[in-house]
Amino acid sequence: MSSTKAGAATISLREAVEMDTTKAIELWLEIESDPTERERQIAALSADARAKLGGLLDAHTGPELLTTIDAHLAAKVLKAAPVEAAAGVVSTLDAPHAAEILRRFDNPRRDSLLDAMVIDRARMLRGVLSWPEDSVAAHMQPDALTVAPTSTVAQAVDQIREHAAGRPHGSAGAYVYVVGTEGILLGAVRLRALVLTPADRPVEALMDDPVTVAPLTDVEDAAMTLIDHQLDELPVVDAENRLLGVLTEDDAVQVAEQEATEDAERQGGSAPLEVPYLQASPWLLWRKRIVWLLVLFAAEAYTGTVLRAFEEEMEAVVALAFFIPLLIGTGGNTGTQITTTLVRAMGTGQVRFRDVPAIVTKEMSTGALIAIAMAAAALVRSWTLGVGPQVTLTVCLTVAAIVMWASLVSSVLPLVLKKLKVDPAVVSAPMIATIVDGTGLMIYFWIAHLTLPQLAGL
Amino acid sequence: MSSTKAGAATISLREAVEMDTTKAIELWLEIESDPTERERQIAALSADARAKLGGLLDAHTGPELLTTIDAHLAAKVLKAAPVEAAAGVVSTLDAPHAAEILRRFDNPRRDSLLDAMVIDRARMLRGVLSWPEDSVAAHMQPDALTVAPTSTVAQAVDQIREHAAGRPHGSAGAYVYVVGTEGILLGAVRLRALVLTPADRPVEALMDDPVTVAPLTDVEDAAMTLIDHQLDELPVVDAENRLLGVLTEDDAVQVAEQEATEDAERQGGSAPLEVPYLQASPWLLWRKRIVWLLVLFAAEAYTGTVLRAFEEEMEAVVALAFFIPLLIGTGGNTGTQITTTLVRAMGTGQVRFRDVPAIVTKEMSTGALIAIAMAAAALVRSWTLGVGPQVTLTVCLTVAAIVMWASLVSSVLPLVLKKLKVDPAVVSAPMIATIVDGTGLMIYFWIAHLTLPQLAGL
Numbered sequence: 001m002s003s004t005k006a007g008a009a010t011i012s013l014r015e016a017v018e019m020d021t022t023k024a025i026e027l028w029l030e031i032e033s034d035p036t037e038r039e040r041q042i043a044a045l046s047a048d049a050r051a052k053l054g055g056l057l058d059a060h061t062g063p064e065l066l067t068t069i070d071a072h073l074a075a076k077v078l079k080a081a082p083v084e085a086a087a088g089v090v091s092t093l094d095a096p097h098a099a100e101i102l103r104r105f106d107n108p109r110r111d112s113l114l115d116a117m118v119i120d121r122a123r124m125l126r127g128v129l130s131w132p133e134d135s136v137a138a139h140m141q142p143d144a145l146t147v148a149p150t151s152t153v154a155q156a157v158d159q160i161r162e163h164a165a166g167r168p169h170g171s172a173g174a175y176v177y178v179v180g181t182e183g184i185l186l187g188a189v190r191l192r193a194l195v196l197t198p199a200d201r202p203v204e205a206l207m208d209d210p211v212t213v214a215p216l217t218d219v220e221d222a223a224m225t226l227i228d229h230q231l232d233e234l235p236v237v238d239a240e241n242r243l244l245g246v247l248t249e250d251d252a253v254q255v256a257e258q259e260a261t262e263d264a265e266r267q268g269g270s271a272p273l274e275v276p277y278l279q280a281s282p283w284l285l286w287r288k289r290i291v292w293l294l295v296l297f298a299a300e301a302y303t304g305t306v307l308r309a310f311e312e313e314m315e316a317v318v319a320l321a322f323f324i325p326l327l328i329g330t331g332g333n334t335g336t337q338i339t340t341t342l343v344r345a346m347g348t349g350q351v352r353f354r355d356v357p358a359i360v361t362k363e364m365s366t367g368a369l370i371a372i373a374m375a376a377a378a379l380v381r382s383w384t385l386g387v388g389p390q391v392t393l394t395v396c397l398t399v400a401a402i403v404m405w406a407s408l409v410s411s412v413l414p415l416v417l418k419k420l421k422v423d424p425a426v427v428s429a430p431m432i433a434t435i436v437d438g439t440g441l442m443i444y445f446w447i448a449h450l451t452l453p454q455l456a457g458l
Numbered sequence: 459m460s461s462t463k464a465g466a467a468t469i470s471l472r473e474a475v476e477m478d479t480t481k482a483i484e485l486w487l488e489i490e491s492d493p494t495e496r497e498r499q500i501a502a503l504s505a506d507a508r509a510k511l512g513g514l515l516d517a518h519t520g521p522e523l524l525t526t527i528d529a530h531l532a533a534k535v536l537k538a539a540p541v542e543a544a545a546g547v548v549s550t551l552d553a554p555h556a557a558e559i560l561r562r563f564d565n566p567r568r569d570s571l572l573d574a575m576v577i578d579r580a581r582m583l584r585g586v587l588s589w590p591e592d593s594v595a596a597h598m599q600p601d602a603l604t605v606a607p608t609s610t611v612a613q614a615v616d617q618i619r620e621h622a623a624g625r626p627h628g629s630a631g632a633y634v635y636v637v638g639t640e641g642i643l644l645g646a647v648r649l650r651a652l653v654l655t656p657a658d659r660p661v662e663a664l665m666d667d668p669v670t671v672a673p674l675t676d677v678e679d680a681a682m683t684l685i686d687h688q689l690d691e692l693p694v695v696d697a698e699n700r701l702l703g704v705l706t707e708d709d710a711v712q713v714a715e716q717e718a719t720e721d722a723e724r725q726g727g728s729a730p731l732e733v734p735y736l737q738a739s740p741w742l743l744w745r746k747r748i749v750w751l752l753v754l755f756a757a758e759a760y761t762g763t764v765l766r767a768f769e770e771e772m773e774a775v776v777a778l779a780f781f782i783p784l785l786i787g788t789g790g791n792t793g794t795q796i797t798t799t800l801v802r803a804m805g806t807g808q809v810r811f812r813d814v815p816a817i818v819t820k821e822m823s824t825g826a827l828i829a830i831a832m833a834a835a836a837l838v839r840s841w842t843l844g845v846g847p848q849v850t851l852t853v854c855l856t857v858a859a860i861v862m863w864a865s866l867v868s869s870v871l872p873l874v875l876k877k878l879k880v881d882p883a884v885v886s887a888p889m890i891a892t893i894v895d896g897t898g899l900m901i902y903f904w905i906a907h908l909t910l911p912q913l914a915g916l
Contacts, residue, residue: 033687160654173650192631277809289795303783321772322765329758329891341722344722369741381759428887
């Protein structure tokens with residue numbers, strides 16, 4: 001009974017839009033706080049309803065809705081709305097979110113939207129949009145809170161008030177930045193320190209010396225710096241130490257989560273989706289996946305050539321064929337374990353190129369231990385299949401050799417690719433499996449030639 | 459020249475410890491801000507030097523060092539130090555970090571350390587330690603800043619000052635919590651709001667109604683809630699809405715990063731390492747990897763049985779064997795693409811069990827598109843291997859069937875496991891490859907029987 005009542009008391013976005021008042025959108029946002037559910041309901045709207053929704057958003061509901069959902073969907077809503085309404089809503093968003101959404105617009109539409117905005121705001125957004133998308137500057141809040149070094153605590157608080165009044169939905173800001181002439185960054189003062197200090201003290205006395213980054217720093221590296229050092233904000237400064245803006249912890253976390261998702265997708269052997277999974281159409285999924293599938297298919301096709309070359313061997317000892325999936329599968333598994341661990345360690349900055357010797361030593365030692373265990377397992381399996389002592393010997397030696405080979409390849413490859421400026425996350429499980437499959441088969445038949453007298457003449 | 463100079467001007471942790479003064483540790487911490495490099499140098503210390511380091515840490519250097527490195531290594535340093543020194547250092551850490559390190563101690567050692575601490579502090583830590591390790595309560599700051607609803611802004615600021623004085627390295631805190639009788643949470647006030655409001659206003663007027671979680675909530679879910687909703691803090695309340703503590707954004711981000719690492723390792727087919735990769739010994743790596751390798755080996759061993767069952771078919775048409783790695787590899791790749799995308803989408807809360815029908819429909823549609831493309835690729839490959847039209851037909855039909863089969867298995871399995879309370883991240887690339895390998899071979903020979911007249915009598 002009560003669940004039916006609760007069900008009847010909710011409101012869907014479609015219903016809220018039909019009511020044609022901002023109050024209904026406000027109500028829906030209060031009831032539906034889950035971003036994924038919000039995305040679901042927006043995606044289900046008709047184009048008409050989406051246009052209507054864009055027109056209903058105001059200075060409160062706009063940021064609340066558009067900064068919690070995927071930028072792709074947010075752009076869809078704003079593209080559907082009339083330009084004036086969309087410009088009004090974008091004006092209420094903080095700069096990084098506004099820029100991320102505007103990047104999803106084509107140039108003419110973006111320009112007409114920016115032209116419909118207050119000129120200062122438009123100029124600031126054009127500034128953020130002019131930085132490369134993967135730079136930290138493209139993700140920073142360009143309007144950091146700044147005070148002069150000679151200000152007192154009371155003056156600083158006044159300035160914060162003024163700043164906050166002008167940007168009701170701007171960044172909360174954990175720090176006030178102390179800047180000298182020409183915007184040179186001198187230090188940072190925690191808001192908490194301002195609260196706790198007598199009003200007539202100069203802010204200069206409260207300054208910390210913050211960690212900073214250059215504007216063209218890769219945004220993922222900047223985000224990891226902020227997270228690793230457990231900072232609340234990361235100021236972005238140019239070569240003359242002029243303060244350009246601030247990367248906030250919220251924005252850094254979004255970047256890191258996004259990056260972890262993209263790395264996971266690359267590791268699974270497909271191109272990053274760039275939209276939430278549930279919003280991706282089969283066509284989009286197909287496009288993101290088919291390229292790698294075909295590349296891997298072409299690479300794996302080589303195994304057919306190898307097997308045809310050893311056709312006579314297989315005809316002479318057909319039992320050799322029984323072990324093909326098992327042997328190459330074990331090689332792929334061993335390699336996948338190593339690359340996924342390494343790629344993640346590289347993604348979080350734990351491992352660098354100079355560690356290659358240490359990593360290879362570690363992985364080859366581990367590989368030797370694993371090779372012994374897997375050879376024992378292969379012994380048991382060969383015995384249960386009843387293939388005779390010589391094929392058993394071949395299989396045991398091969399599994400050990402393939403484990404060592406897979407360990408070597410997969411411990412070196414991600415770091416070498418990184419050195420070559422290729423994202424190591426492309427070293428996917430499927431790619432390692434494919435590399436090990438063909439080479440593993442060659443190892444197999446080579447060892448078979450050494451151990452099986454039946455193959456002596458071939 | 460200048461690089462030699464720069465090199466000579468640095469100091470290693472070993473050298474700093476040998477100087478036997480806290481000032482040297484301070485200097486080293488200032489020079490070496492990279493957490494990974496810090497971990498490296500600590501790991502390289504002798505047990506003696508580590509004990510000495512533990513004794514040199516003070517209220518400033520202790521938190522600076524121990525909260526930036528892995529808890530496992532931090533515990534190693536403190537275990538080496540005399541109990542009194544270690545207790546002193548742990549007292550300077552905030553509760554979640556202290557608890558995380560103490561969890562790495564055995565019970566008697568942990569008790570003797572807690573007994574050496576100030577009783578209030580020890581009681582608070584025992585409280586945090588009593589919660590299950592994966593609950594949000596085990597990771598919260600138990601000493602949130604609280605004020606009465608009738609306090610004025612000025613009184614609240616006084617209370618913050620007192621609180622901050624007692625905990626120089628406690629949580630910075632973005633909010634002050636307004637609690638009524640018996641600690642019931644009434645609302646939260648942003649520190650920024652306190653800064654901006656006249657001193658005689660009551661804090662009640664500034665209260666927001668914060669999102670809260672229960673203490674036994676899984677800490678990963680709580681962290682994702684905080685991140686998804688872009689909150690600065692997440693208060694933890696019991697069933698009576700009493701405030702127990704606060705999950706901070708910093709701690710939530712550490713949890714989310716840790717979880718992403720563990721998921722990546724599971725996805726690679728090994729158990730989570732739990733220590734930084736560079737600190738893991740080959741024995742530890744072996745232990746974390748060998749179980750899954752053996753399980754997968756045992757599961758994959760089934761392919762030998764399948765192939766032996768079809769021995770006569772392979773002898774009749776040896777060309778069938780050429781395509782085995784290619785066909786099962788393609789199945790594994792298709793499945794891996796799907797599971798990694800799905801597992802990540804589930805990890806970030808984008809996808810739930812009720813989405814199964816939508817997901818299966820989406821993945822089977824995508825699978826059909828992929829099947830067509832892969833069948834075309836298989837046609838080209840069969841033709842270049844010159845295996846004749848009938849084997850070509852078999853291979854093309856098989857690749858399409860395996861793609862569809864892999865799509866079905868891998869889109870359903872992660873969500874079913876989640877429903878069965880198994881972490882879907884264990885659906886690793888190697889596991890999907892193994893499942894598809896054996897079943898894919900059966901599909902292959904079954905289709906071969908239907909299309910190859912040579913096999914009619916077998």
